[in-house]
Amino acid sequence: MINLDVFSDLICPWCYIGGRRLQKAVGIAEEHTGEKFRIRHHAFELNPTMPLSGMDRRAYRSGKFGSWERSRQLDAGTVPAGRDEGIVFDYEAITRTPNTRAAHRLIALAEREAESGAAMADRLLVAYFSEGRDVGDVAVLARIGKEMGLGDDVAAQLADPALEETVAEDVRLAEYLGLRGVPLLIVGDKAINGAVGTEALVELLERHVTEVPAGATCEDGACSL
Numbered sequence: 296m297i298n299l300d301v302f303s304d305l306i307c308p309w310c311y312i313g314g315r316r317l318q319k320a321v322g323i324a325e326e327h328t329g330e331k332f333r334i335r336h337h338a339f340e341l342n343p344t345m346p347l348s349g350m351d352r353r354a355y356r357s358g359k360f361g362s363w364e365r366s367r368q369l370d371a372g373t374v375p376a377g378r379d380e381g382i383v384f385d386y387e388a389i390t391r392t393p394n395t396r397a398a399h400r401l402i403a404l405a406e407r408e409a410e411s412g413a414a415m416a417d418r419l420l421v422a423y424f425s426e427g428r429d430v431g432d433v434a435v436l437a438r439i440g441k442e443m444g445l446g447d448d449v450a451a452q453l454a455d456p457a458l459e460e461t462v463a464e465d466v467r468l469a470e471y472l473g474l475r476g477v478p479l480l481i482v483g484d485k486a487i488n489g490a491v492g493t494e495a496l497v498e499l500l501e502r503h504v505t506e507v508p509a510g511a512t513c514e515d516g517a518c519s520l
Contacts, residue, residue: 296331297503300481302339302469303416305395305430308373308384311420313478313490315380318417320496327497328504334413336406338399338465339477342392349393349431356392376490383425393423393431399465400458401436401449407458408445415443 301317303310321332356366370386377384398419406412418439422428428435433450440449452458472479472486480487480496482503491499 296333297482297500299332299334299500300337301334301413302337302465302474302479302481303477304339304341305398305416305419305423306341306392307477308370308377308424309490310478311382311417311424312373312376312380313480314413314417314420315382316490316493317480317496319380319493320500323493323497324500324504328501330504332500336402336412336416337468338402338462339469339474339479340395340399340466341477342394343466345392345394345431347394347396347431349391349429352389352392385425385427388427389423390427391429391431393429395431396459396462397433397436397453398430399462400453400455401440403458403461404440404449404452404455405443405445407461411443415440418443 299317299321301314303314317334321334325331353363353366357363360366360369367386370384374384402412402415402419405415419430422435422439423430428439430436430439433453436453437450440452441447445452476488478488478490480491482499483506485499485503487499
């Protein structure tokens with residue numbers, strides 16, 4: 296099993312696109328090499344000072360980018376790339392820019408309970424960008440967690456300090472790495488920033504398999520014999 300470590304945030308459209316490309320690349324590389332890959336999500340916050348209740352998206356984006364028209368231009372630039380990956384961006388449905396800390400805790404919970412953190416990250420990106428749901432709202436997160444098989448007490452579980460520490464560790468690691476943008480993919484000793492194309496990812500993954508010595512095991516970002 297080879298670990299693929301991905302830093303991303305739930306309000307990043309290119310994380311959505313890059314994640315779908317990576318999923319596709321993993322399927323191809325596994326078929327070609329017979330090796331297994333595991334995608335591991337790591338939390339990153341593009342807006343760490345965002346109020347817990349989030350902000351009106353139009354007001355926030357207009358302030359950040361200088362105008363609502365500029366914000367809409369940036370949104371439109373992601374639509375063709377998303378379409379190629381089967382993604383429908385429904386920006387008109389999004390009314391708030393959320394604080395994503397609780398959503399990252401939900402991903403950590405899914406990973407802890409079912410090793411399904413990557414699947415939960417993708418589900419949350421769908422919820423935000425394609426369904427216009429507020430992924431900063433704990434009630435919304437609880438419903439999504441239940442949909443994904445985490446039970447009826449997700450809201451209570453999200454208050455677990457251990458989950459907050461898991462997210463905080465990721466944030467500290469991102470700071471240590473000097474990370475300023477996402478998505479970021481770490482494969483062995485290589486770090487790749489941005490939503491890299493599927494073909495390039497397949498080449499990277501297959502090359503990595505040939506570089507890992509026979510009989511080696513790869514865990515926690517390192518390989519050993």
